[in-house]
Each structure stands twice: as structure tokens, then as C-alpha cells.
Amino acid sequence: xxxxxxxxxxxxxxxxxxxxxxxxxxxxxxxxxxxxxxxxxxxxxxxxxxxxxxxxxxxxxxxxxxxxxxxxxxxxxxxxxxxxxxxxxxxxxxxxxxxxxxxxxxxxxxxxxxxxxxxxxxxxxxxxxxxxxxxxxxxxxxxxxxxxxxxxxxxxxxxxxxxxxxxxxxxxxxxxxxxxxxxxxxxxxxxxxxxxxxxxxxxxxxxxxxxxxxxxxxxxxxxxxxxxxxxxxxxxxxxxxxxxxxxxxxxxxxxxxxxxxxxxxxxxxxxxxxxxxxxxxxxxxxxxxxxxxxxxxxxxxxxxxxxxxxxxxxxxxxxxxxxxxxxxxxxxxxxxxx
Amino acid sequence: xxxxxxxxxxxxxxxxxxxxxxxxxxxxxxxxxxxxxxxxxxxxxxxxxxxxxxxxxxxxxxxxxxxxxxxxxxxxxxxxxxxxxxxxxxxxxxxxxxxxxxxxxxxxxxxxxxxxxxxxxxxxxxxxxxxxxxxxxxxxxxxxxxxxxxxxxxxxxxxxxxxxxxxxxxxxxxxxxxxxxxxxxxxxxxxxxxxxxxxxxxxxxxxxxxxxxxxxxxxxxxxxxxxxxxxxxxxxxxxxxxxxxxxxxxxxxxxxxxxxxxxxxxxxxxxxxxxxxxxxxxxxxxxxxxxxxxxxxxxxxxxxxxxxxxxxxxxxxxxxxxxxxxxxxxxxxxxxxx
Numbered sequence: 001x002x003x004x005x006x007x008x009x010x011x012x013x014x015x016x017x018x019x020x021x022x023x024x025x026x027x028x029x030x031x032x033x034x035x036x037x038x039x040x041x042x043x044x045x046x047x048x049x050x051x052x053x054x055x056x057x058x059x060x061x062x063x064x065x066x067x068x069x070x071x072x073x074x075x076x077x078x079x080x081x082x083x084x085x086x087x088x089x090x091x092x093x094x095x096x097x098x099x100x101x102x103x104x105x106x107x108x109x110x111x112x113x114x115x116x117x118x119x120x121x122x123x124x125x126x127x128x129x130x131x132x133x134x135x136x137x138x139x140x141x142x143x144x145x146x147x148x149x150x151x152x153x154x155x156x157x158x159x160x161x162x163x164x165x166x167x168x169x170x171x172x173x174x175x176x177x178x179x180x181x182x183x184x185x186x187x188x189x190x191x192x193x194x195x196x197x198x199x200x201x202x203x204x205x206x207x208x209x210x211x212x213x214x215x216x217x218x219x220x221x222x223x224x225x226x227x228x229x230x231x232x233x234x235x236x237x238x239x240x241x242x243x244x245x246x247x248x249x250x251x252x253x254x255x256x257x258x259x260x261x262x263x264x265x266x267x268x269x270x271x272x273x274x275x276x277x278x279x280x281x282x283x284x285x286x287x288x289x290x291x292x293x294x295x296x297x298x299x300x301x302x303x304x305x306x307x308x309x310x311x312x313x314x315x316x317x318x319x320x321x322x323x324x325x326x327x328x329x330x331x332x333x334x335x336x337x338x
Numbered sequence: 339x340x341x342x343x344x345x346x347x348x349x350x351x352x353x354x355x356x357x358x359x360x361x362x363x364x365x366x367x368x369x370x371x372x373x374x375x376x377x378x379x380x381x382x383x384x385x386x387x388x389x390x391x392x393x394x395x396x397x398x399x400x401x402x403x404x405x406x407x408x409x410x411x412x413x414x415x416x417x418x419x420x421x422x423x424x425x426x427x428x429x430x431x432x433x434x435x436x437x438x439x440x441x442x443x444x445x446x447x448x449x450x451x452x453x454x455x456x457x458x459x460x461x462x463x464x465x466x467x468x469x470x471x472x473x474x475x476x477x478x479x480x481x482x483x484x485x486x487x488x489x490x491x492x493x494x495x496x497x498x499x500x501x502x503x504x505x506x507x508x509x510x511x512x513x514x515x516x517x518x519x520x521x522x523x524x525x526x527x528x529x530x531x532x533x534x535x536x537x538x539x540x541x542x543x544x545x546x547x548x549x550x551x552x553x554x555x556x557x558x559x560x561x562x563x564x565x566x567x568x569x570x571x572x573x574x575x576x577x578x579x580x581x582x583x584x585x586x587x588x589x590x591x592x593x594x595x596x597x598x599x600x601x602x603x604x605x606x607x608x609x610x611x612x613x614x615x616x617x618x619x620x621x622x623x624x625x626x627x628x629x630x631x632x633x634x635x636x637x638x639x640x641x642x643x644x645x646x647x648x649x650x651x652x653x654x655x656x657x658x659x660x661x662x663x664x665x666x667x668x669x670x671x672x673x674x675x676x
Binding site for chain 1: 551570
């Protein structure tokens with residue numbers, strides 16, 4: 001029999017919380033028979049729900065961190081919030097992973113302060129699947145570290161490669177540095193230094209890529225500082241949403257176009273789904289002592305369900321343990337060379 | 339009678355040079371009756387062409403800077419290249435503007451070294467129209483300055499606002515800073531410092547925008563460092579090209595979809611054109627003593643024609659003079675305040 005995986009779930013996080021979260025938990029419990037949920041949130045939300053669902057336990061909290069609160073201040077001021085309590089369950093070994101669609105900053109702060117970094121990790125990083133129809137592309141960091149040192153990107157590369165391999169089934173993932181030219185002499189001082197370090201220390205580093213390459217099918221893992229990564233990711237979302245909006249307008253222009261659109265609709269739905277962040281659901285924070293998955297603020301029940309599936313798989317695959325071993329091995333090699 | 343505008347044109351620059359450039363010059367000469375072209379390039383390219391076209395003079399050069407050459411080295415090594423010679427024509431008052439679809443870096447270096455900066459300009463910057471169907475959006479810098487200081491962005495904002503107003507007919511353009519959150523405390527140290535300076539010194543500064551806002555219809559002028567701007571611009575191009583590729587595949591899937599696609603084709607063509615860099619053609623380097631326009635490496639004849647139209651209008655509108663006055667005024671105000 002499969003071992004159960006316990007995921008602490010923030011019932012209060014996200015624009016559609018708690019309804020979308022609870023609906024997603026229902027679907028996830030049905031889809032993943034070895035999932036157990038510890039549902040963190042206000043008592044009147046989590047207790048009645050847990051009473052009605054098997055493999056779901058209520059963890060009542062008295063506080064909620066809002067999306068627009070300053071992460072570090074909110075973390076200090078709200079020790080009994082669903083985010084902090086969820087992270088504490090992971091730290092205390094009462095949950096195997098934590099999921100929230102709430103404030104990325106607050107989850108990152110709570111994850112780093114409560115669950116803490118893996119030994120040797122300079123900066124945990126936010127990693128995500130980039131919506132690409134033709135293949136899996138993973139990008140890291142996408143917003144956790146707005147200010148980076150070049151050496152952080154070596155660890156981002158190692159951690160994101162492990163994630164791509166274990167969770168996204170990408171065999172021998174190739175790493176590329178997001179830059180503004182292909183040659184190694186291109187880009188900012190930061191990018192040039194990061195290129196040199198990646199070349200020296202990451203065997204699966206395959207050189208630079210540019211913004212237009214992210215979705216072109218040539219990248220497995222794209223590493224970048226959190227500022228650039230966040231801009232690129234949100235730009236991708238923005239272009240997609242703008243173009244699908246324009247296409248909808250085209251489809252609705254006349255009776256004739258509406259009829260033509262009906263024929264093409266299944267294909268367009270499939271394309272739209274393939275670039276929809278809901279398909280993958282959540283982005284992991286890599287480099288902590290326990291897995292934390294952060295959902296999009298606008299997460300739908302489908303996104304919540306898929307996120308919890310990802311959390312279960314990351315525990316089953318021992319993502320944390322394997323990242324830890326990989327970093328230790330790398331550190332030993334670097335020391336041996338020095 | 340309208341005064342003639344003389345544009346020095348690099349016949350050798352771009353992936354499709356010289357054919358696409360020459361075809362574009364033919365169209366531009368027909369479209370803009372007050373355009374005179376000084377066509378810079380190898381003698382066997384420019385001389386036969388000039389002999390057959392009115393208002394076109396050949397300026398024979400013996401050297402060509404290739405796309406992948408190191409800009410500063412190429413500039414030094416090839417003083418008789420079409421890019422350097424074209425810039426020299428502007429510097430010597432023999433041309434009013436310069437256009438090239440060749441190496442952006444080489445044009446930037448030659449522009450800065452030969453034509454030189456306007457008084458008071460810290461860093462000239464590359465400014466471009468972002469392909470957006472619903473409105474005009476101008477972004478600056480998109481790649482000239484990979485390393486920026488926060489204070490550069492104040493001038494980028496002033497120069498790009500003037501460009502948007504004079505050339506793109508945007509009345510009272512609002513400036514936004516590309517960042518990873520809306521609040522002024524968000525983002526990298528660089529972005530936070532730039533935000534504070536823009537707020538203090540640029541009256542039409544309207545706050546931060548995120549990657550997803552660039553095309554959402556809320557921005558007129560987006561300012562950013564050249565690294566982030568280049569990544570964002572190329573990401574936009576990449577997403578568009580990926581999605582239009584997928585849509586073409588959908589259209590061609592079966593006889594039924596082909597028939598439906600035929601009905602929708604005119605609308606899709608219009609949409610595709612509206613996000614096509616060829617529509618605007620070229621990006622100006624702002625902050626030089628004479629206008630320099632840089633085309634996409636893959637510029638088509640249409641892009642060349644539109645670029646030369648933009649060059650003519652920028653001279654007629656006295657873009658350079660008005661940027662110079664605006665910066666002098668700003669400098670006087672800052673001094674007065676200090």
C-alpha cells in the first residue's frame with residue numbers, strides 16, 4: 001500500500017479563497033487516494049469542511065495574511081495565520097508539504113524562517129513551469145529574489161534541473177541563462193558573471209537564451225534573477241491573455257465568424273489550456289527543508305487540485321532529499337577542486 | 339514646398355540585405371516625395387541602384403560590419419563601414435538621420451562615438467514601439483544599456499515621452515516603471531531607487547507596471563533598464579510567434595478547419611499585422627545629436643519603408659531639438675530646486 005502524503009493546505013489564500021481552495025481539495029482528495037489534507041484557516045471555514053470530508057483534518061487559525069501585506073511584517077505580526085501555521089506543520093514533521101495560493105512573499109518569508117533552508121542553500125528560489133504547448137520549460141527564479149548575486153544562479157540551475165527531472169519527467173535537462181544575446185560576452189555585468197560561473201560549475205549548462213527562445217522549444221530549464229524572471233513570466237501571461245482576448249473578439253465579430261469559430265473551438269480550447277497556468281497549478285519554492293508550493297492568486301479549483309497532485313508527487317519522489325544530496329555532492333566537488 | 343529630408347541608409351545591414359533594404363528604399367522614395375537617400379554600402383551594391391533611382395545618391399564604402407562582430411572592436415577596425423560612414427554623414431550635416439537594420443550594438447557605438455550625445459544626456463537609449471493591437475506603447479531602454487544606474491531612467495522617461503508625443507501622437511503620455519509589483523516598495527534595489535527618482539523628477543510618472551501590464555492597454559511609456567527591456571520585448575515577440583505558429587497548425591488540421599479558417603483569415607491577418615514589428619519598422623536611439631533608427635535584423639521591405647517614413651517624420655518634428663530643450667529645461671529646474 002502507498003504511504004499517505006500529508007499536505008498542509010492554506011484555506012484562506014488567493015483571490016477566490018476559501019471557495020476555490022475547498023472545491024479543489026474535494027477534487028484532489030478524490031483524485032489522489034493517498035493524500036491527507038491538514039486544512040489551515042479560520043475555524044468557521046475549516047472545521048465544518050473537515051467534518052464532512054475523510055482524510056481531511058481542520059487546523060484552526062485565528063489570523064489571515066492578506067495579499068497586499070508586507071511579507072516580513074505580516075510574518076511577525078501574524079504568527080497564528082494559516083500561512084505560518086501551515087509552514088510550522090511541515091517544520092514539526094506533521095505535514096510533508098505546504099500549499100498556499102496566498103501571498104508569495106509571505107509564503108517565501110514563512111518558508112524560509114520556519115521550515116528553513118537546506119544546508120548550503122544561499123537563497124531558496126521560486127521555480128515554475130512556463131506555459132508552453134510543445135514541451136516542458138521550467139524557469140527559476142521567477143520572483144523570490146529580486147536582487148541576486150551571480151553565484152545564486154548556480155544553485156538555481158541545480159535545484160531547477162532536479163525539479164524538471166523528477167517532477168516534470170525531463171530527462172537530462174539542459175540549463176540556459178536568460179540573457180540578451182547568445183554569445184557569452186553579451187549582457188549585463190551580472191549576466192556575464194553568471195554565465196562564467198554556470199559554465200564552470202554546471203555540467204548541463206548549455207549557454208544563453210533570449211526572451212524569444214523561452215517558448216521556442218529549445219529550453220528545458222531557464223535560470224535568471226528573480227526580477228528578470230518575474231518580468232518574463234508575467235509578460236508571457238500578458239501576451240497570451242491579450243491575444244486570446246483579441247481572438248475572442250474576432251470570433252464574435254459576425255454570424256459568419258461565429259459559425260467558423262465553432263469549428264475551431266475545440267482546438268483553441270486545447271491551445272488555451274496548454275498555456276494556462278492552471279494546468280500545472282503551483283510553483284515550488286526550491287531549497288527549503290520541506291516542499292512549499294505556491295499557487296497563482298487567481299487559482300481555480302482545477303489549479304488547486306493539480307497543485308496538490310504536484311505536492312504529493314514531490315514528496316513521493318523525495319525532491320527535497322535529492323536536491324539536498326545534489327547540492328552536497330556539488331559542494332564536495334567544488335571543495336575537491338579548490 | 340516641403341523641405342527635403344536626407345536619410346543616410348545602410349544598404350548592407352540585416353539578414354535580408356541588401357535586397358530587402360533596396361526594395362524598401364524604392365517603396366519609401368515613392369511614398370515620401372521629400373525623402374532623399376544617401377545609400378551607404380559596397381560600390382557594386384549602391385552605385386548601380388543609385389544610378390537608376392532619383393533622389394538617391396551612392397556613398398561607396400569598402401567595409402561591412404557583420405551582425406556578430408563585437409561592436410566596439412568592429413567600430414575601431416572598420417572606419418569605412420556603411421554604419422560608421424552613415425553616422426559620419428549625420429555628424430557632418432550631410433544627412434539629417436541614419437537608418438540601419440544591421441548590428442544594434444555597432445550602430446549604438448558608432449552613433450555615440452561619431453554623432454555623439456546631446457548635451458546633458460548620460461546614456462543614449464534604444465526606444466521601441468511594443469506590438470500592441472489596442473494602443474501605442476513605447477518602451478525604453480530595450481537593449482542599449484544592459485547595465486544602468488537608476489538615474490538614467492529619468493532621462494529615458496523624458497526622451498521616450500517626447501518620442502511618444504511627437505512621433506506616435508500620444509497626448510500627455512503617462513510613464514510607468516517596469517517592476518515586479520505595483521507598490522513602490524516592490525522590486526529590486528535598483529527598481530526601488532529608480533521609482534523614487536522618477537516620482538521626484540518626472541511629472542508624468544504614473545507608478546510601476548508589471549510584465550502583464552505592458553500590453554494590457556494601461557501603459558503609454560514603459561521605462562526600464564536595457565537588460566530587462568530587451569528580455570521583455572523579445573519575450574513578447576516569442577510568445578506571439580509561438581501562438582501564431584500553433585494557430586496556423588490548428589487552421590491546417592483538416593478540411594473542415596481549413597474552411598473555417600478561410601472565413602477568419604482577414605481578421606487574423608489584421609491581428610498578426612498589428613503585433614508585427616514590421617508595422618513600425620525601426621527603433622530610434624534617443625539622446626544623440628541626430629536621429630538614428632535601427633531596424634530589426636529580419637526587416638522586410640515594408641519594415642524598411644516604414645522606418646524611413648519614421649525617420650522623415652522625426653526630422654520634420656525636430657525630435658532631436660525638442661528632446662534637447664526638454665532635458666535642458668529639466669536640468670535647469672533640478673538646479674533651481676537644489
